[in-house]
Amino acid sequence: MSLPIPGEQVRGSKTGKPIMALLDLLGRTWALGIVWQLSQGSATFRQLQQRCEQISPSLLNTRLKELKVLQLVESTPNGYQLTLTGQGLFSVISPLGEWSLQWASQIKKDDV
Amino acid sequence: MSLPIPGEQVRGSKTGKPIMALLDLLGRTWALGIVWQLSQGSATFRQLQQRCEQISPSLLNTRLKELKVLQLVESTPNGYQLTLTGQGLFSVISPLGEWSLQWASQIKKDDV
DNA sequence: AATATCGCTACTAATATTGTAGCATTGTTA
């Protein structure tokens, strides 16, 4: 899959609007999950594999490459970590954690 | 694909944590995009297809079903629209719009 | 030197998405 570079065409949009590039990126399997997991501290390749329970090494590596090119993740001698930009992204999406709890309890209520 | 129901196992996680269900859901092609587009007003099936430039009707329908079961989208005589819950989700992710602009300009800078 | 761990690649099978055609239903027009 080609990289969703803001300013260029991306999967599902020809406008090049940054938000479309971002939605394309975050809409890829495990992309959000990797950012989420790395927000809890840097990790080596195999550590990250464990945090992302079911991810295959090939996909993990593919995603990491994408996230590196897009400057959300960087690799250091100590493993992978979020860049400053990546941390910025996380701070934007982190409210999802709390929101998901409300959402979950609401869906349960409606089951009854 | 099975539905990522909070409280149950989802793709990539056995813990059933709501955040994992949410990340699974949002990590599916066009899921975020549909929520984003519907935030700009309700739309009929074909209108939504046009807003989501490249989406195929089969996938659009699949995603809409998922989003309906998970109570983020509802269909009315006037077309599809976000539920109150869906609007809540959008208000959580809407800062991504502005953030993506900063991100884009930063990536461009580094190209130079 | 043998063993272990690591980052990662290679490859195939399974699954998801696209793309296109078109059906059934509901208006709309003549």
Added chain:
DNA sequence: TAACAATGCTACAATATTAGTAGCGATATT
């Protein structure tokens, strides 16, 4: 009221993505 158009959606084959597993080369440890 018969022809026509538009809509929501399904069917299905082609293509692309992801999962799963094995294992290589490099570095570290015993």
